[in-house]
Amino acid sequence: MDNTLLIEITNPKALGLLHELEELHLIKVLKNKPTQPKLSDKYRGVFTKEDAQSFNDHTQVMRNEWKNI
Structure with missing residues (x-):
């Protein structure tokens, strides 16, 4: 099974729970964020x-208009 999820920790207690799940070999905590493609490559x-x-x-016209305000 190769499911990778990106989550945001909103409570410090959740990090402890994640580490406990990792010790039980139920999940693996990845330290680095997944790489995002560059916008120039994406589009x-x-x-x-x-x-x-x-x-x-x-x-360029819109930027010049903002400069003139």
């Missing part, structure tokens, strides 16, 4: 070059 090829250029131009 590569989603836009055509023309759409990407149009989006980039529009973004």
Whole structure:
């Protein structure tokens, strides 16, 4: 079974419970966060070059408008 879950500890007592489960060989606590793909890799090829250029131009215009406020 190869199920990996990412959880957020909201109570310090939960960490103790996780370690107890690990000692019983029911789970394995991973120390490192799973790696996320870079956004540039994730969205590569989603836009055509023309759409990407149009989006980039529009973004630049919006940023310039904010600077002028």
